[in-house]
Amino acid sequence: MDQGNIVICRCEEVTLKELIAAAETYRCSARELKLRTRAGMGCCGGRTCRRFIDMVARQATGEAPSHGIPLGYQPPVRPVAFGQLGGVIG
Amino acid sequence: MTDVLIVGAGPAGLSAAATCARHGLSVRVVDEFMKPGGRLLGQLHEEPDGTWWNGIEEARRLYEQAVGLGASVACGVSVYDAARGEEGWVVSTTEGILEAPVLLLATGAAETALPLPGWTIPGVMSIGAAQVMTNVHRVRVGERGVIIGVNILAVAIARELQLAGIHVDRMVLPPRNPVTQEAASPYHVMQSLLRVAHLAPSAFIRYGSRLVKSDPLLRLAVRCYPAGGVKMWRMPIHLRTAAVEILGTSKVEGVRLARVSPDGEPLPGTEHDIPADFVCIAGGLHPLAELAAVAGCPFAYLPELGGHVPLHNERMETPLAGLYVAGNITGIESAKVAMAQGAVAGLAIAEHLGRLRDRTALADAIAHVKRVRRSATIQFHPEIGRGRADVERMFQEQGISGK
């Protein structure tokens, strides 16, 4: 089987081929790649695929990893139910 | 009122909790797993001196010590946000909001995946999941497994599966693709395995490893690597065979293998299928630092430490006032190092909150971390010492803000 058909982001069902095509067309940052393909934007928050999105973006732009985190984290960093938002434990 | 809130009840979090409690601080530990102990719970290995490292026993000891000294430990609670408030840290959990002047993040490490065709089929799991199912839940993951990815963690866990009576058929490389990179290169994998060859159960491997310290010999060894693999505990480890696809429709049925060149390129006409009912993917570990990121902590990228780590000094302080880190979140190392770092964090916190009378204790604990590091049997990166020195230097250059 062609390696391009590998699903990289399971939540949003984005394949390696789709990521590479977008990265090569736009030569963009990992963040832009995420916004263009929705990879990493599913309910898990990109826990598994974020580093692959970053790798594909870096291979297209030729950029070396920097000290900053390539794809920022936003709360909640875990999936939470609406009912759990708010409230104080005594 | 809570003085110190600790996220993570692994060896780092629990030993920090005990240290803080011993200095009269009120400590609250939360962990999302259902049992305390973190990754210790999966660990069982024989040390080179013949003694056994039993992680479940270590976890129980650390937990009882922390609770005995008055720390509270809550399991099954996930933390999903951390922010600096007026008085201290405001931490959002699935059980509500917690506040404390000091927050210690001891969230450990996460596994790195190796994507390949078929990796989303049920029956494919990370090597750490197989470890937890076997050693924590006591569930048999399957009858006949293949491990994809060759590294120290995979070798250690394969041995644990064997000890539990589970047949691990062989260990092979992942296919070469844009997201597997060095993990699919026989040369790189051979190089990293040689660093841990002193742990091998076979005198043949230990001896062989000494022969190939030079680069030309290493390349030769990769070229001549036996087609049938090299056996460790009767399990063949392959460096010139890769899994190109995991087979099956509703569950894993087998793995398609191919011979690969010394660069990891599949050799045409060498594909063949083998049966398997489970597959473990072993891509290594990286620090789990998402809470430090949402808290606004600056980071350092240091491959020797496993990737991006929150900036910190040897007292386990971050540049943010009242925010501390300890354990694998600061770099991938063994459980014993995590424990020693937890003690340092506990003492540094006690000092920060004016409870440390014996100042030499902190310096001693910092020296102890370095001793434990030097004598560690499991080393995830040979240049760990350099990574530690780099992060310390970067911290000193950037200084502590907001203090």
Ligand SMILES: Cc1cc2nc3c(=O)[nH]c(=O)nc-3n(C[C@H](O)[C@H](O)[C@H](O)COP(=O)(O)OP(=O)(O)OC[C@H]3O[C@@H](n4cnc5c(N)ncnc54)[C@H](O)[C@@H]3O)c2cc1C
């Ligand atoms: C799969 C795997 C296998 C390993 N095997 C070995 C081995 O055989 N030998 C060895 O020496 N080392 C091994 N390690 C390395 C291991 O990380 C260290 O041994 C040690 O456990 C690190 O201790 P720690 O306290 O830093 O983190 P951990 O032991 O990982 O504990 C961290 C705890 O934090 C909790 N946590 C994380 N995020 C949150 C959150 N947002 N909210 C609430 N709780 C949270 C987790 O549930 C976990 O219990 C392994 C690591 C992994 C991932």
